[in-house]
Amino acid sequence: ETGVTQSPTHLIKTRGQQVTLRCSSQSGHNTVSWYQQALGQGPQFIFQYYREEENGRGNFPPRFSGLQFPNYSSELNVNALELDDSALYLCASSLTRGGDYEKLFFGSGTQLSVL
Amino acid sequence: AQSVAQPEDQVNVAEGNPLTVKCTYSVSGNPYLFWYVQYPNRGLQFLLKYITGDNLVKGSYGFEAEFNKSQTSFHLKKPSALVSDSALYFCAVPRGGYSTLTFGKGTMLLVSP
Numbered sequence: 001e002t003g004v005t006q007s008p009t010h011l012i013k014t015r016g017q018q019v020t021l022r023c024s025s026q027s028g029h030n031t032v033s034w035y036q037q038a039l040g041q042g043p044q045f046i047f048q049y050y051r052e053e054e055n056g057r058g059n060f061p062p063r064f065s066g067l068q069f070p071n072y073s074s075e076l077n078v079n080a081l082e083l084d085d086s087a088l089y090l091c092a093s094s095l096t097r098g099g100d101y102e103k104l105f106f107g108s109g110t111q112l113s114v115l
Numbered sequence: 116a117q118s119v120a121q122p123e124d125q126v127n128v129a130e131g132n133p134l135t136v137k138c139t140y141s142v143s144g145n146p147y148l149f150w151y152v153q154y155p156n157r158g159l160q161f162l163l164k165y166i167t168g169d170n171l172v173k174g175s176y177g178f179e180a181e182f183n184k185s186q187t188s189f190h191l192k193k194p195s196a197l198v199s200d201s202a203l204y205f206c207a208v209p210r211g212g213y214s215t216l217t218f219g220k221g222t223m224l225l226v227s228p
Contacts, residue, residue, distance in 0.1 A: 040220070
């Protein structure tokens with residue numbers, strides 16, 4: 001186990017609603033990234049937070065937003081849900097020290113279904 | 116943009132036989148390459164990474180990967196497959212930041228008893 005926990009594990013929403021997904025990082029990690037994994041695809045980078053600041057964003061619209069808290073836990077918020085938002089959402093934590101490519105520690109994900 | 120390609124959706128191998136999962140890359144400069152594995156209902160787990168140095172990289176669970184610059188490949192290998200190796204395997208490259216990756220679409224490995 002990685003020590004990264006995500007909640008909830010499954011979620012069903014209807015189109016137009018808003019959703020908040022939560023992630024608790026591995027102890028000692030200061031960086032959290034969120035990925036969207038659609039069925040049959042590899043994970044797609046949404047954004048990353050480092051020490052509570054957004055530190056990079058993928059090709060996702062502004063209705064995807066996030067937060068990182070002082071204890072380095074994180075939230076992913078999605079507004080105005082669309083059917084195509086149905087996917088597995090993965091949180092990954094890491095320790096950014098600069099100068100190296102650190103491995104990511106992933107949670108088991110939240111399976112979001114939008115009806 | 117840096118990218119990887121995994122040409123096989125699925126690889127089937129019998130237990131005890133060697134396995135190879137293919138990955139090719141397209142990067143500018145020196146490549147940094149990763150392999151991750153995803154077991155059912157689990158998140159991804161790090162297997163190994165190539166930074167520089169030896170072309171054969173050893174990783175977790177007996178896996179290794181061979182870096183080939185002339186063929187722009189980074190194939191994942193294991194000398195003797197186990198049924199428990201059955202999972203989804205992803206090749207990845209950094210997408211700019213140190214902790215952000217671009218993943219391939221994945222290859223499902225099925226090891227039969």
